[in-house]
Amino acid sequence: MTETSHYLCIGCPLGCRLEVETEGDEIIEVRGQSCKRGDTFARQEHVDPRRFVTTTVAIEGAPWPRLPVATAEAIPKHLMREVCATLHTLRLEAPVELGDVVLRDAHGTGVDVVATRSLGRR
Amino acid sequence: MRFDVAIVGAGVVGCAIARELTRYRLHVALIDRECEVGLGTSKANSGIIHGGHRAHEGSYKGATEWRGNQLWDELAQDLPFGYSRIGDLTVAFDDGDIEHLHMLLDQGRRRGVSGLELWEPERLQREEPNLSHDVKQALHAPTSGVVNPYEACFALAENAVRNGLTLLLEHTVSAIERRDDGFTVTTDRGVLDARFVVNAAGVHGDAVARMVGAEEAGLRFRKGEEYLLDKRLVGFVTRVVFPCPSPTSKGILVIPTYDGTLMVGPTATWSEATDLTTSAEGARAVFEGAQRLAPGISEGDCIAEFAGVRAVAADEDFAIGTTRVPGFVNVIGIQSPGLTAAPAIALDVVELLQGEGLGLEHDDGFVPGIDAPIRFAQLDAEEQARVVRGDPRFGRIACRCEIVTEGEVLHAIERGARTMDGIKFRTRAGMGRCQGGFCAWRCMRLLAETLDVEVSDVTKRGGASWITLPRLEVEHA
Amino acid sequence: MPDLQPWQLERRYDVVVVGGGPAGLAAAVGAREQGAERVLIVDRESEPGGILQQCIHHGFGLHHFKEELTGPAYAQRYLERVLEHDVDIVTDAYVLDVDPTRRVSLLSGRHGRTEVDAGAVVLAMGARERTREAIRIPGTRPAGVMTAGFAQKLVNMAGYLPGRRVAILGSGDIGLIMARRLMLEGAEVVGVFELMPHANGLTRNVVQCLHDFDIPLHLSTTVVRIHGHDRVDKVSVAPVDEALRPRMAEAWEVPCDTLLVSIGLIPDNELARALGVRLDPVTTGPVVTSTMETSRDGVFACGNTVHIHDLVDWVSQESQLAGGGAGAFASGRRSSADNVRLVPGRNVRSCVPHTITTDREHTVFLRVTKSLAPCSLRLGEVYERPLRYVVPGEMVTLKVRPRFLQGFHGGNLHVDVVPREEAAA
Numbered sequence A: 001m002t003e004t005s006h007y008l009c010i011g012c013p014l015g016c017r018l019e020v021e022t023e024g025d026e027i028i029e030v031r032g033q034s035c036k037r038g039d040t041f042a043r044q045e046h047v048d049p050r051r052f053v054t055t056t057v058a059i060e061g062a063p064w065p066r067l068p069v070a071t072a073e074a075i076p077k078h079l080m081r082e083v084c085a086t087l088h089t090l091r092l093e094a095p096v097e098l099g100d101v102v103l104r105d106a107h108g109t110g111v112d113v114v115a116t117r118s119l120g121r122r
Numbered sequence B: 001m002r003f004d005v006a007i008v009g010a011g012v013v014g015c016a017i018a019r020e021l022t023r024y025r026l027h028v029a030l031i032d033r034e035c036e037v038g039l040g041t042s043k044a045n046s047g048i049i050h051g052g053h054r055a056h057e058g059s060y061k062g063a064t065e066w067r068g069n070q071l072w073d074e075l076a077q078d079l080p081f082g083y084s085r086i087g088d089l090t091v092a093f094d095d096g097d098i099e100h101l102h103m104l105l106d107q108g109r110r111r112g113v114s115g116l117e118l119w120e121p122e123r124l125q126r127e128e129p130n131l132s133h134d135v136k137q138a139l140h141a142p143t144s145g146v147v148n149p150y151e152a153c154f155a156l157a158e159n160a161v162r163n164g165l166t167l168l169l170e171h172t173v174s175a176i177e178r179r180d181d182g183f184t185v186t187t188d189r190g191v192l193d194a195r196f197v198v199n200a201a202g203v204h205g206d207a208v209a210r211m212v213g214a215e216e217a218g219l220r221f222r223k224g225e226e227y228l229l230d231k232r233l234v235g236f237v238t239r240v241v242f243p244c245p246s247p248t249s250k251g252i253l254v255i256p257t258y259d260g261t262l263m264v265g266p267t268a269t270w271s272e273a274t275d276l277t278t279s280a281e282g283a284r285a286v287f288e289g290a291q292r293l294a295p296g297i298s299e300g301d302c303i304a305e306f307a308g309v310r311a312v313a314a315d316e317d318f319a320i321g322t323t324r325v326p327g328f329v330n331v332i333g334i335q336s337p338g339l340t341a342a343p344a345i346a347l348d349v350v351e352l353l354q355g356e357g358l359g360l361e362h363d364d365g366f367v368p369g370i371d372a373p374i375r376f377a378q379l380d381a382e383e384q385a386r387v388v389r390g391d392p393r394f395g396r397i398a399c400r401c402e403i404v405t406e407g408e409v410l411h412a413i414e415r416g417a418r419t420m421d422g423i424k425f426r427t428r429a430g431m432g433r434c435q436g437g438f439c440a441w442r443c444m445r446l447l448a449e450t451l452d453v454e455v456s457d458v459t460k461r462g463g464a465s466w467i468t469l470p471r472l473e474v475e476h477a
Numbered sequence C: 001m002p003d004l005q006p007w008q009l010e011r012r013y014d015v016v017v018v019g020g021g022p023a024g025l026a027a028a029v030g031a032r033e034q035g036a037e038r039v040l041i042v043d044r045e046s047e048p049g050g051i052l053q054q055c056i057h058h059g060f061g062l063h064h065f066k067e068e069l070t071g072p073a074y075a076q077r078y079l080e081r082v083l084e085h086d087v088d089i090v091t092d093a094y095v096l097d098v099d100p101t102r103r104v105s106l107l108s109g110r111h112g113r114t115e116v117d118a119g120a121v122v123l124a125m126g127a128r129e130r131t132r133e134a135i136r137i138p139g140t141r142p143a144g145v146m147t148a149g150f151a152q153k154l155v156n157m158a159g160y161l162p163g164r165r166v167a168i169l170g171s172g173d174i175g176l177i178m179a180r181r182l183m184l185e186g187a188e189v190v191g192v193f194e195l196m197p198h199a200n201g202l203t204r205n206v207v208q209c210l211h212d213f214d215i216p217l218h219l220s221t222t223v224v225r226i227h228g229h230d231r232v233d234k235v236s237v238a239p240v241d242e243a244l245r246p247r248m249a250e251a252w253e254v255p256c257d258t259l260l261v262s263i264g265l266i267p268d269n270e271l272a273r274a275l276g277v278r279l280d281p282v283t284t285g286p287v288v289t290s291t292m293e294t295s296r297d298g299v300f301a302c303g304n305t306v307h308i309h310d311l312v313d314w315v316s317q318e319s320q321l322a323g324g325g326a327g328a329f330a331s332g333r334r335s336s337a338d339n340v341r342l343v344p345g346r347n348v349r350s351c352v353p354h355t356i357t358t359d360r361e362h363t364v365f366l367r368v369t370k371s372l373a374p375c376s377l378r379l380g381e382v383y384e385r386p387l388r389y390v391v392p393g394e395m396v397t398l399k400v401r402p403r404f405l406q407g408f409h410g411g412n413l414h415v416d417v418v419p420r421e422e423a424a425a
């Protein structure tokens, strides 16, 4: 028995409609992509969808009250909200540098969350 | 505290009465439910000081229009608000219209309105080249003017406060009781006593009259939608332009506001007292009407829209007078031209109160003026440089569409602005084409810092008009 | 962030750049590289970076830095480059006016109301958002109706939330990105309503911002009325017919406390207009030459103030060119005059720059009027190239090389994008 799953490719703005044909756990065919990135995306999306997460963290003593942060790599999609919830409990102190780790190994993903800008003291 | 007079309603009528009363040695309270003065109909109208020739003879409206018109010059000398006598034109497209022009001309001349003149198409096209070339004749009234009505309210109230007025904002009057020696006025924030009460409650005039058992005016409500156009059209038309009324409508006007931007409207449809909605049909009627007068205007130029509600008495006239309740004076049903007439109405009401037994003793300490706020954008380069040297807060732009500085916003707060609308109507910040997209954050921050509250406590216009939530509330929900 | 402000402004700069967003930053670098000694950037915000500072999502810099950065990171990286090039930056300073002699009037708390003379000026003021009023939604005017970009600033920088239950009008990228942000911040997004039959933003944003969060996207649907006295309490929405007129009989109500409006950007061109620069009625930005010079001598323009970009990398590239033009102008060098006028032809909405030369390579940015796939791009009779697809929401970038235009000797050159079958025929 083969099954077909449908995805929209996020590899580039074209947004190809992808079809992943599986038999049991095995991917037999990927269709609909216009380039190789689509194939890679479909295979990843089918077994382990991942996303980058960007949000902000509270920071004291800086010109702005929030510091923008991002996961250094894509993390499993279903963990997005939990990671954000954890980040929202943090309280940082300025100064922070671009690239500083604000949360190590978020939720056991092995992925760090880093500052995406520097914020000096007010 | 016992007041000599309590005025319910701080629209232009209530504010004008309050200021007039502060010329005398009296304790006066001006009460309004809103968090700023003038937020009722007085903020949402065409802003025209009618020429004096328009309102029907034999009515209270007709009697106060021309008197009120003449009093605005003196007010504008004393107080800082946008006011300019730019004149108006009533335009005729056919013979029936031309007859109407002659009727207005005669009516105006009988009343003593000066300078009325009929213009032939040639003259009209020279003076107003963007008006329709189908106009057959026009009546020019140089006496007509435009005013920023909310600025007038702010200035009247601020001056009255300076002369001893007690201004009670965010006080909703819920009951008025006649006692032997006066009235007890109950509000949601306390009770006060007053010897006389003036009902200037706008669309709620009947409700307030009912509280004390005074005559009602049979108020019905006629909504008017108005549409403001982009700066691109500044100077496109330089005088207020009226069509001749048809049996069904007074017609859509083109109004160069005091600030130069054009406004088109108003519609006139029966509505609820509190219906401030604009509608697709209203817009269609307004732009069709405006294009008939000035074909170059297009709906695409609209940058803002609003609606106001006229309180219309059963007989369509103002209901001003003493009532069967001694000491309780009605000033209700003040539809158009109520703004024009307000200064005259104020004088009449003082007289009525005197008739009811209010003693009037001049207060020699009365100061007719207040300091004019700085309007940075209107200064020349040298003056601007001087102002910024004196106070660097004038060196920071808060609103970029209208070039309003942080200094002006802070002054507005010092003078009583408590809300984003309060700032907007005092300084113009947020009125331009980006409609607050840039300045809203700056104004919110300045309000919060100056009033020492949280940014999330800042409202658009009081009540439940919050703008942001503190994030914690949502995070932990 | 170091205090970048010079204590004293010079009376004269070779190049003054108005706006310190990505366009202004790149222009300053371009100007220095083309020989301008003294370069000044003026920005009205408290730090440079423009709109990027609030765009905390990924998607910036793939072309330029070869990695996907967030907006603030892109701005910071670029700012470092600018500082290496020894450029003066004044922030919290607003340019009030640029006159035809290139005297720039500015206003700042620190420097007061002053004027500086510029050898050349670069206009890089960015864009502003279209508001509710631009599309005239009837109803009340309560608090809670705001542009998506304003909400983005509130959430990402100021740390406040615009509401608990949010409806979004328009499926532009800003609106989509805000839908995800709000969900991650604990608010509920009840739906995105789009007038057109297709999403305006990129598919990748539809997937990552809406599908990932089960937010419904209602196509061919618009908001027809706003309700609520003090604060929004609901909106009425209705499907539209082919002519985009709402079918009111089928309208329904959506309870919400906030309506975000995400219906596009328009170039901020007040200064250009006041200066009497010729504007393109379609882009509403200045008409520019191949070096991004406007119709006023020595006044250049770039970035969103010229036409709305979706990729910041192209902003940087275009702006470096504009800055280069300004630097050369200020140093007394002028390149050969353009001899080709690009005319938007079939299915093409706009072309920037408006003129080019036949003797150098140029990057030309096109916007198309409708989606076509596959299709062909044609330059008059002289050049044709196949494209996989074009969509209105995405700018088409074309490198025009001298050899494409061999056999073309100047004048009007029509730019068409046509369906492939037609091209073959």
Ligand SMILES: Cc1cc2nc3c(=O)[nH]c(=O)nc-3n(C[C@H](O)[C@H](O)[C@H](O)COP(=O)(O)OP(=O)(O)OC[C@H]3O[C@@H](n4cnc5c(N)ncnc54)[C@H](O)[C@@H]3O)c2cc1C
Pocket (backbone or CB within 6 Å): B008, B009, B010, B011, B012, B013, B014, B031, B032, B033, B034, B037, B038, B039, B040, B041, B042, B043, B044, B045, B046, B047, B048, B049, B050, B171, B172, B173, B174, B200, B201, B202, B203, B204, B205, B208, B222, B223, B224, B225, B226, B266, B307, B308, B309, B310, B334, B335, B336, B337, B338, B339, B340, B341
């Ligand atoms: C669309 C439109 C266009 C117009 N154009 C013109 C024009 O061009 N020229 C002209 O002369 N006139 C014009 N008018 C008429 C003019 O606006 C009104 O005549 C005038 O504003 C009436 O002022 P007011 O003070 O009576 O009422 P309002 O300004 O409505 O003031 C009444 C006040 O009473 C308060 N209030 C009510 N009940 C209570 C309570 N229980 N407790 C406490 N406070 C209460 C309200 O909050 C309100 O602030 C126009 C009107 C409309 C609607």
Ligand SMILES: Cc1cc2nc3c(=O)[nH]c(=O)nc-3n(C[C@H](O)[C@H](O)[C@H](O)COP(=O)(O)OP(=O)(O)OC[C@H]3O[C@@H](n4cnc5c(N)ncnc54)[C@H](O)[C@@H]3O)c2cc1C
Pocket (backbone or CB within 6 Å): C018, C019, C020, C021, C022, C023, C024, C042, C043, C044, C045, C048, C049, C050, C051, C052, C055, C057, C058, C059, C060, C061, C093, C094, C095, C096, C124, C125, C126, C127, C149, C152, C173, C174, C268, C271, C302, C303, C304, C305, C308, C309, C310, C311, C312, C313, C315
């Ligand atoms: C919400 C949003 C999301 C985006 N997402 C992406 C994305 O994912 N990937 C991507 O590549 N691109 C994205 N873009 C596009 C890209 O960010 C813009 O095209 C780019 O920022 C435009 O740069 P700019 O310098 O022209 O304008 P801006 O960034 O707007 O900068 C203009 C600057 O000029 C200043 N200014 C204006 N007028 C004056 C004056 N009179 N005096 C002084 N200063 C003035 C302003 O303060 C501002 O700092 C996004 C854009 C937006 C709005």
Ligand code: SF4
Pocket (backbone or CB within 6 Å): A009, A010, A011, A012, A013, A014, A015, A016, A032, A033, A034, A035, A036, A037, A038, A039, A041
């Ligand atoms: S398959 Fe390739 S072309 Fe299609 S959307 Fe994905 S990356 Fe783009």
